[in-house]
Amino acid sequence: MTATASSAPIRRLRRARRRLTPFQVASALVVLFMAALALYPLGTVLVRVFVSNGHLDVSGLRRTFDEPDLGTVVANTLIVVGASTGIALLIGSLLAWVNERTDARMGLLTEALPLVPFLLPPIAGSVAWVLLLSPGAGFVNAWLRWCLAKVGDHTFTGPLNVYSWFGLILVYTIYQVPYAFMLVSAGLRNVDPSLEEQSRVSGAGLLRTVRRVTLPGVLPSIGGAVLLMLWSGFGIVSVPLAIGTGANIHVLSERIVRVLTFTYPPDTGVAIGLSLIMIAFVAVAWWAQTRILRRERFATVGGKGRRATPIRLGAWRWPVRGVVLCYMLVTTVLPLFALVIVSLERFWSSTIPWGDLTLDAYRTGVLHEAIARKSLVDSLELGGIGATVGVVFAAIVSLFVVRTSPRVGRVVDGAIKFPATLSHIVIAVGFVLALGGAPFHLGGTVAILLLAYLALYFPQTAVVADAAVAQVGRELPEASRVAGAGEGRTFRRVYTPLMVSGLAAGWALLFVRCVGDLTASSILAGPKNPVVGWKILQVYTDGSFSQMAALSTILTLVSGVVVVAVLTLTRRRGRVALGRRGAAT
């Protein structure tokens, strides 16, 4: 849309820019609140660790570099996180492209199923893959051996082994794909499809159009996805604990947990030192993403709304669908199947006792267990509230960062995002120290969990919001301001509808993270503020895989329904908004 530039509206716009609006004040307060939430608890821990008798004590950092196998652990981390991020980006982007741009899409099936691995709490997901691919008793290995026996190959273990580089990278990748799928899907929905159509009409082939038009258009989303995947990849703890230990492959996140909880006395200095190494890598990715967003050479939402006409794949349609369905079968149906079967067994057994399956774990572990029920309900409530507050705040903070001076923007952005790269246990301990006692007395309350979840997972949502804000561009908001709308109204009427599908992805992300959190909850939850991640961890350490599987299955189903409902609803609204805008232009 091109605004007719008369001098009066431009003067009005300039005056409005100079004035401090209520929206700007509210934005600044939100930014301050989120920065305080990220920095205050962390500062409390840092002071305790690095200030001794009023003097700076950096011996903890020195000890970090004295760790004998530090080089190996860092290299392992880079291999696992780097490989899984690369593979996940490829798979996630292809799935998103098939779903958004081709006639191979299958509605809700291709829209929601790639997200399911994301809904499984990481500890349950890791255990599910152990149940499937353990060399001796894994379900998949048992079936493969049965098949091999038919052709005369009688082996007792394998042929697959989850306790290996293959297993570790596989499970990391499966947990990373939803990030790429969500962000690239949202990006594709926001890129003006007419550009791709014009490219094709002008004679460019499919690959050339993807390379020259689609990819540059979704570059902010790809940048955001890579950052998110690196971020989450460095922070994953359950997968390296459950699988890396058996494979003798140790990574930074697992080492941090060990020095904090399995070392006497807990070496918080080394934990922070190891976290700083992770921060350095994430900082490089963050810097790259900031460069991409600030270049603004990618396509943004134009003034004319149009829906994409699906690319016809012809003879390739069903083979592509077959590959997509195979991927979903392997990454979604199989782990869920393993968990459901074990939840119906009395204990994990590679030969499924079909005649002896029981609902005992659901009855005793969930239905008749008051704390388990309460933890499930409380977690869903916390997830809903946390995700809604977080996503609105993330949109406000992203706008603030984009519209303020680059230097202030970078400081604010970094201050809010980077603390969460530290070990979640360190931050959770910081919350107890800073807010558990006087004067806040939030220990054992739902409020401390909500605040901790916001601090820990807000940055990931902010990355999603950054991509959404970047894709709105400047054209429409400026038109709104020139037409006389205030900041608040422009946010409500222009930014929000255009960012809704990106923000819905952010909501889903934050919801799932809040509901499935294990690490912070293990420090902050209790009988007065039980949450399901904490309960799952308790059941796991008690040794009942069946009860853990039952609780995880219910959690996955419930949060799956919530996430699919929200994504479907916001997508419809987004289409309605685009349709209206298209009709108006």
Add this chain to the structure above:
Amino acid sequence: MKVFRPRALAVLLVAAAVLVAAAGAGAAKKKPKGPTLLHPGAALAALVKKAQAEGSLNFYTVPPDPEVRRVADAFTKRWGIKVTWTRFGTSDLETRFSAEAQSGSPGADLLILSNSQWVGLAERRGWVSGPKQVGLPGWPKGQIPIGYPKKLLTNSGSAIVQLQPSTFLINTNLVKPADAPKDWKDLLDPKWKGKIILTDPTSSPAFVDLWWAVQRKEGGIDFLKKLRAQAIRLYPGVAPLTQAVIAGEAPIAVPGVPAIAESLIAKGAPLKEVTPTVTNGPEEVVLLTNKAKHPNAAKLFAWFLLTPGGQALLNADPGVISAWDVNKLPAQYTRVDPAVSSKMKSAIFGAFGVG
């Protein structure tokens, strides 16, 4: 006329003396010279009154839910005091409680956790106290009650309430009873090469104590290296290790913990526990929080837990031993001072190729 018979008189006198002695002995049983947890007298009634006024109690525990639930239910039934608890691994409990204590707002009134160096540190920092330091009904401050095994008091005064000798876990579908290894040296038999799974020794301080005791009796760190060479892989905790051996990942798993294994055996898991002669295991102690919100309810619960009745409830599962039944410990159960064993931590971790 009846004749006086000295023999009859003598019999009567002896009988009277036996009766008097027996009565005396009974009286001695009822009124011992020193304090006793079983007969705490008026102190208990006074404490009950204060505890009931507090109305509730919250504690952190390492022993699993079913075990503490039995004690908590009996406690609530008897005195009407509501009990809630949170179950952790020892390390997680220590991390969480340390943060809470430093913030000045501990979340639990009482702790039941494995004895480790942290217990001494927490006591020195004034976060927690053992029963000997605070005093309970029938357990005056600074003394030891009659009948409670003195050796089960730790250096700092906290009292052990549960012992769990570590075991070998045997999958009964894969190993015939006669073939099952009985002792540590049997595990080095070449026939078990690649058929053993172990727990990562860095995953709990209790494993350092166990391997310290084993290597001391079995010829040093070399034994641990040979054992590691026999094993296929390490697991991140006893829970996944136990599940894996039941599923058939390997015929033998070491070390097992009775509280986890027995609950699965009760569900029909093909599992058998073998207790080696030299063993050790988590020793759970009870500690009272110094800034507890419900200090009297905590004291009453600690008292109840330490009585033979409370101990029987906590330690009802097979393989789990009460403080009042120390004679049931395996012949060569080795008590380990965590301060001593921790000096060999690096060597032990090195033998297993971890840490």
